[in-house]
Amino acid sequence: MQEDTPTQNEKTVAAPARHRLRKRRSGRALLVGAVALAGLGLAGASAVALDRDDAPATTAVSLDAQSRAEAAARADRSTRESPTPAGPSASATTTGPAASPSATPTRKATPKPKPTATRTAKPKPSWVNPMKGAQITSCYGQRWGTLHAGIDFAMPAGTPVRAAFGGTVEKAGDVGDGYGISVVVNHGNGYLTHYAHLSTTKVSVGEKVGAGETLGLEGSTGDSTGPHLHFEVHQGQLWNQIDPAPFLRARGITVAC
Numbered sequence: 001m002q003e004d005t006p007t008q009n010e011k012t013v014a015a016p017a018r019h020r021l022r023k024r025r026s027g028r029a030l031l032v033g034a035v036a037l038a039g040l041g042l043a044g045a046s047a048v049a050l051d052r053d054d055a056p057a058t059t060a061v062s063l064d065a066q067s068r069a070e071a072a073a074r075a076d077r078s079t080r081e082s083p084t085p086a087g088p089s090a091s092a093t094t095t096g097p098a099a100s101p102s103a104t105p106t107r108k109a110t111p112k113p114k115p116t117a118t119r120t121a122k123p124k125p126s127w128v129n130p131m132k133g134a135q136i137t138s139c140y141g142q143r144w145g146t147l148h149a150g151i152d153f154a155m156p157a158g159t160p161v162r163a164a165f166g167g168t169v170e171k172a173g174d175v176g177d178g179y180g181i182s183v184v185v186n187h188g189n190g191y192l193t194h195y196a197h198l199s200t201t202k203v204s205v206g207e208k209v210g211a212g213e214t215l216g217l218e219g220s221t222g223d224s225t226g227p228h229l230h231f232e233v234h235q236g237q238l239w240n241q242i243d244p245a246p247f248l249r250a251r252g253i254t255v256a257c
């Protein structure tokens with residue numbers, strides 16, 4: 001019976017101990033549960049936050065845009081830098097598209113066509129040969145004791161005589177000065193040209209003419225021994241004749257003098 005007491009005792013002692021243990025265990029379970037709940041709560045909160053902000057969708061779009069922008073940038077770089085090996089500029093441009101998901105920076109980077117390439121420059125007015133293909137029969141200089149103040153161009157009679165440069169007709173016709181039917185054009189740049197011994201003139205005083213325009217036809221009027229064009233260049237003022245050969249040569253016209 002005595003032996004029962006301890007058992008009884010043990011039982012009575014053990015019971016609250018077990019209860020205490022169970023209590024402690026359940027307390028721990030509560031704690032674990034609370035932590036789990038807290039975790040769930042956090043997870044729930046984050047899930048809500050993700051759902052509310054629609055973050056996963058935005059990320060996917062931005063990534064897609066970014067990859068497209070990067071691809072566009074790579075393509076752009078390849079077209080711009082294909083002839084030369086990638087230099088330090090290539091590494092500098094790679095950081096550009098990653099900074100912004102927008103595709104606009106790459107569109108800005110597209111090289112614009114150079115305005116100089118498309119711009120058509122207005123053709124500069126040029127001098128022309130007054131009688132292209134003609135034989136030069138006499139140059140500027142002393143001849144038989146007098147100054148031959150021009151160059152003689154020989155072609156069959158009636159060949160058109162052309163204005164060497166644009167200007168205003170200052171003289172047209174025969175005034176009895178030995179030049180026969182002649183035309184003087186004032187170019188308005190300090191120079192005048194004189195075309196003599198024509199058979200006829202096609203222009204009149206005060207008329208504006210362009211370079212290469214027909215002034216008259218080759219003849220042998222005035223003090224002339226045969227059909228030819230006597231061509232003069234006057235510098236600064238009328239009848240201040242200079243050698244036409246270097247003058248024409250400086251303006252791209254070659255004459256055999």
Ligand SMILES: [Zn+2]
Nearest residue numbers: 150151152230
């Ligand atoms: Zn002459």
